[in-house]
Amino acid sequence: MRIEKTDRNLNGVKCVVNTCYYHTDGDYCSAAKIEIQPRNASSTEETDCATFTPSMK
Numbered sequence: 001m002r003i004e005k006t007d008r009n010l011n012g013v014k015c016v017v018n019t020c021y022y023h024t025d026g027d028y029c030s031a032a033k034i035e036i037q038p039r040n041a042s043s044t045e046e047t048d049c050a051t052f053t054p055s056m057k
């Protein structure tokens with residue numbers, strides 16, 4: 001299920017993934033909600049945003 005793209009930035013979230021459909025100017029996320037994975041991660045590098053969707057260029 002695709003998450004809704006809103007006209008506001010998700011409070012408290014900075015995201016620099018500028019190839020994502022939800023990314024907005026200033027490095028924000030406009031998704032209604034995000035999910036971070038995986039469970040039992042053991043490092044910063046191991047975690048990432050499961051809501052990422054490639055932007056259509």
Ligand code: SF4
Nearest residue numbers: 015020022023029049
């Ligand atoms: S959905 Fe995830 S990857 Fe995409 S802009 Fe939001 S936080 Fe970044």
